[in-house]
Amino acid sequence: MMTGVFCIFLSFLLVVGNQAYPFHSQSCGYESCNPVKDGMINVHLVPHTHDDVGWLKTVDQYFYGAKTKIQNAGVQYILDSVIQELLKDPSRRFIYVEMAFFWRWWHQQHDHTRHIVQKLVKEGRLEFILGGWTMNDEAATHYSAIIDQHTLGFEFLSKTFGECGRPRVAWQIDPFGHSKEMASLFAGMGFDGLFFGRADYQDIVKRVLNKDMEMVWKANQNIGEEADLFTGILLNGYNPPPGFCFDELCQDDPIMDDPRLKENNLNEKLILFSTWVMMKSLTLRTKHIMLTMGSDFQYSNANTWYKNLDKLIKHINAKQAKGSKLNLIYSTPSCYLYQLNRANITWPVKTDDFFPYADRLHSYWTGYFTSRPAIKQFIRESSNLFQVSRHLDVFAQLQNHIDLFRVWEPLSIAQHHDAVTGTEKQAVANDYTARLTAGAESYQKLTNAAYTKLLPKTEETPPAHYFCSLLNISMCEITEHLNEFTVTLYNPLAQLVSNWVRLPVVGSSYTVLGPDLNSVQTQVITISSSTKRIPERRLSKAQNILVFEVKIRPLGFATYFVQTTKSDDAIQRTLSQVIPVDLGTDFEIKNDKISISFNGKTGRMQGISNLESKISASVVQDYYYYIGHPGNNSDTDTQASNNYIFRPLNNTPSSVNYLMPVKSHIVKGPLVQEVHQVFCPWITQVIRLYKGSNFAEVEWTAGSIPINDDKGKEIVVSYQTNLKTNNMFYTDANGRQIMERKLNYRPTWTLKISEPISGNYYPVNTKIFIKDVEKDVQFTVLTDRSQGGSSLRDGHVELMLHRRLLFDDGRGVGEPLNETGVDGHGLIIRGKHLLYVDTKENSTVFHRHQAIENFLHPTIAFAELKMSPKEWKDKFNTNWAAMKSSLPSNVNLLTLQQWGKSTLLLRLEHVFEQGEGTFSKSVTISLKNLFIHFNATAVEELVLGANLNLSDLHRLKWKADGYHTNNHYFKKQEGLEITLSPMEIKTLAVTITDFF
Incomplete structure (x- = not known):
């Protein structure tokens, strides 16, 4: 089923579709490949361009070719030029990857050009590889956003080119390390293979x-062979062989082959090329070799490339008459992959991942796991807003494709490997932020439109809703200026949730009523002085935080009523008690489930006790900084630390306060207890324990990082436990699979470590944990954004929070990572860690559920209350839900989106892996009567990217050492019953009846 979300928007903007461009007999795909010659070394020349969706310039500057003083690159000219050159010879080939650019180019073309491109695609001469909106990063990205950005690209290709536009090969040539989960997702999308450059x-x-540059990646042991993916590492990054870059941006000489002219280098070129190819072919297992003929933003004058490649093919192949065994052809990665498959040989196996990545001594690309933490968190938040936008668009039947696209597109751009990574220039980071902000504004517009339809019980229109994007720094214009207002929260989870709301307010006396007008207990807390000093909230008048608990039904919203009262009113509210801490006496905060103890001499956290499981662990927390290594990057010894590279000057970090006692005070009340701590003027934290909670919340604030000593600094938090962990620790892969890590170790080669700190850092997307197997005790930390982390000593967990550096690291950005913030003194970052101590099985249940709740947390909208709460409840829904009941707790509703007039795109996932306890069992869900306002009548299962029916997928089969991989097993969907196995994601096109 190939209906699409673009409907109105793309039909207007692109003027494409099956009626305008019918697809007849097709010769695209593997049958369109140029023929090879048996018994020879077939050299597959792959003309390509690598077009960063923002890096040194913004995405639109790259598209138009603006700001040439920064970089001479213009994607529109590349596509213009390539199309003309492909028409000159039907044997020529070209691949294109980034749909963010191709979409921009396509909607500016006339029908004549579009028909030409349609023909080139249908004949396999222009082939789309990867096909996502961008080539996403694999370390700092969340799996939900990865799937969404590929779906956006796939949908555009499907609408525009039909089956011939469906990519068959993944192409991750520039990301700086590769994750196992990414490979698993690619397999689920139906790709036959993956190639990357680093x-x-x-x-x-x-x-x-060992001739292991190509392999079968066993990407998900939970799913088995269906997650296997053939994977190849390119021979020269993604660049052409030395001496054979024929782009006008390059310095290599062209092939000068006219014997009548004085300048002639033909023999020299042929010998150089043949020697290089023969040498590289010795590292491969077949008689096929793929050469990437192109690089960054090349082919703006495609004639220079094709003219020289034509000569190279002609003259090398002419030597076959004299016994040469080289055969050159224009090719694509999919054609190369097809020939590897036809070789029918056995391939080595990969079972771990490709992190961390180093390109030379002292050069571990682990800094970008943390770089630009503000934009990392903004991207994570924007992904949540997009999920909510899709849900509300469905439930309110808005068909608002324009605003939905305006949320979706900037989020997809932000997954680029120089966006979420923080490896772009500051001006480009500002552009990404502006785009995400515009996307948030479209979310607000869509939410208002949805609430206008979903709230009313009568004909009366509800008041406009407003939004506060700075609640994390205790700032909100609505709650600060209105005496009476509503708080409407939408829950994007398919389970009932309880959550804590914290609103910045001016006063100290409030009543809160719930959706049923029941009185809700509150607590008022004074805003800390460290929060008040944050420059971004300089206009805020709020002095306090109003805290209360909310409960929201699955895929539903609930409205709460907040009213200012007089202090002497008999209301159910409580001011917090502030208790100074005297040094010398240990102290603690606790509820009925957990206690957190602090050392009276140092003021630091010293232990966590799980009162339910009767398990305790020594947990000593402290903040440190590494001094970033200076240098000019002229050699490995002078490698500097910056956006990409993490290289500390010393392997022992410095304490932020030289181990002086931490200044602390306690805030206690009926709902939450807090320990406010000041480690130094630029590191503060609040450790919270909510009523009924079984975990500790650590809200840390880092910055502005001082650089008056001309030293860049990299801030880390350390949790030092007494667990015996045998140097083992565990991190998540893009928010899904758990990866086992070991200090100073790589599973597939003997590691010679040149950087004992950065060489042991790994990406932490949502969680990191350590466990004492003998005692069955696990210590888990959940993060609110991607960070770099490790366990550098037995029983320790370290996470990098913030970076401010003063030297470029020589990887292309050309400027130091020195974020100065709105006041020019240095960016202040605030974030959260959740800490949990329990048995291994209980800890697994906790982190599986809580990580999803952190990602898909309730969104908040406010409205002015100009009537009594009872009048509001009489006129408007205050406790609405789309589902009749919660999904099982091991199932997450990953996607719900309008996919056609009477079709929904639904993704359901099993969130546990095998061997993780009672929740690791398969689970069956019935879509019949699952939703309240419509019924599902039919289901078709699609591949993960939603661009092909699963029954039509036939992946290539591969032989692997000790294994035999098969193509995708299509499991016939029986009615409306959906069965999920551990870690499985099912993508479904669900036909529904009309809303009622």
Whole structure:
């Protein structure tokens, strides 16, 4: 089923579709490949361009070719030029990858050009590879956003080119390390293979010697062979062989082959090329070799490339008459992959991942796991807003494709490997932020439109709703200026949730009523002085925080009523008690489930006790900083630390307050207890324990990082436990699979570590944990954004929070990572860690559920209350839900989106892995009567990217050492019963009846 979300928007903007461009007999796909010659070394020349969706310039500057003083790059000219060159010779090929650019180019073309491109695609001469909106990063990205950005690209290609536009090969040539979950997702999208350009230099040495540059990646042991993915590491990054870059941006000489002219380098070129190819072919297992003929933003004058490649093919192939065994053809990655498959040989197996990545001594690309933490959190938040936008668009039947696209597109751009990574210039980071802000405004517009339809019980229109994007720094214009207002929260989870609301307010006396007008207990807390000093909230008048608990039904919203009262009114509210801490005496905060103890001499956290499981662990917390290594990057010894590279000057970090006692005070009340702590003027934190909670919340504030000593600094938090962990620790892969890590170790080669700190850092998307197997005790930390982390000592967990550096690291950005913030003194970052101590099984249940709740947390909208709460309840829904009951707790509703007039795109996922306790069992869900306002009548299962029926997927089969991989097993969907196995995601096109 190939209906689409773009409907109105793209039909207007792109003027494409099956009626305008009918697809007849097609020769695209593997049958369109140029023929090879058996018994020869077939050299697959792949013309390509790598077009960053923002890096040194913004995405639109790259598209138009603006700001040439920064970089000479214009994507529109690349596509213009390539199309003309492809028409000159039907054997020529070109691949294109980034749909963010192709979409921009396509909607500016006339029908004549579009028909030409349609023909080129249908004949396989122009092939789309990867096909996502961008080539996403694999370390700092969340799996939900990865799926969504690919779905956006796939949908555009499907609407525009039909089946011939469906990519068959994934192409991750520039990301700086590769995750196992990413490979699993690619397999689920139906890709036959993956090629990438970067792997650790030590790994490459061994692979070259063992002919292991190409392999079968066993990407998800929970799913089995269906998650296997053939994977190849490119031979020269993604660049052409030395001496054969024929782009006008390059310095290599063209092929000068006219014997009548004095300048002639033909023999020299042929010998150089043949020697290089023969040498590289010795590292491969077949008689096929793929050469990437292109690089960053090349082919703006495609004639220079194709003219020289034509000569190269002609003259090399002419030597076959004299016994040469080289055969050159224009090709694509999919055609190359097809020939590898036809070779029918056995391939080595990969079971771990490709993190961390180093390209030379002292050069571990682990800094970007944390770089630009503000934009990392903004991207995570924007992904949540997009989920809510899709839900409300469905339930309110808005068909608002324009605003939905305006939320979706900037979020997709932000997954680029120089966006979420924080490896772009500051001006480009500002552009990404502006785009996400515009997307948030479209979310607000869509939410208002949805509430206008969903709230009313009568004909009366509800008041406009407003939004506060700075609640994390205790700032909100609505709650600060209105005496009476409503708080409407939408729950994007398919389970009932309880959550804590914290609203910045001016006063100290409030009543809160729930959806049924029942009185809700509150607590008022004074805003800390460290919060008041944050420059972004300089206009805020709020002095206090109003705290109360909310409960929201699955895929539903609930409205709460907040009213200012006089202090002497007999109301159910409580001011917090502030208790100074005297040094010398240990102190603690606790509820009925957990206690957190603090050392009276140092003021630092010293232990966590799980009162339900009767398990305790020593947990000593402290903040440190590494001094970033200075240098000019002229050699490995002078490698500097910056956006990409993490290289500390010393392997022992410095304490932010030189181990002086931490200043603390306690805030106690009926709903939450807090310990406010000041480590130094630029590191503060609040440790919270809510009523009924079984975990500790650590809200940390870092910055502005001082650089008056001309030293860049990288801030980390350390949790030092007494667990015996045997140097093992565990991190998540893009928010899904758990990866086992070991200090100073790589599973597939003997590691020679040149940087004992940064060489042991790994990406932490949502969680990191350590466990004492003998005692069955696990310590877990959940994060609110992607960060770099490790366990550098037995029983320790370290996470990097913030970075401010003063030297470029020589990887292209050309400026230091020095975020100065709105006041120019340095960016202040605030974030949260959740800490949990329990048995392994209980900890697994906690982190699986809580990580999803952190990601898909309730969104908040406010409205002025100009009537009594009772009048509001009489006129408007205050406790609405789309589902009749919650889904099982091991199932997450990942996607719900309008996919056609009477079709929904629904993704359901099993959130547990095998062997994780009672929740690791398969689970069956009936879509019949699942939703309140419509019924499901039919289901078709699609591939993960929603661009092909699963029954039509036939992936290539591969032989692997010790395994035999098969193509996708299509499981016939029986009616409306959906069965999910551990870690499985099912993508469904669900036909529904009309809303009622």
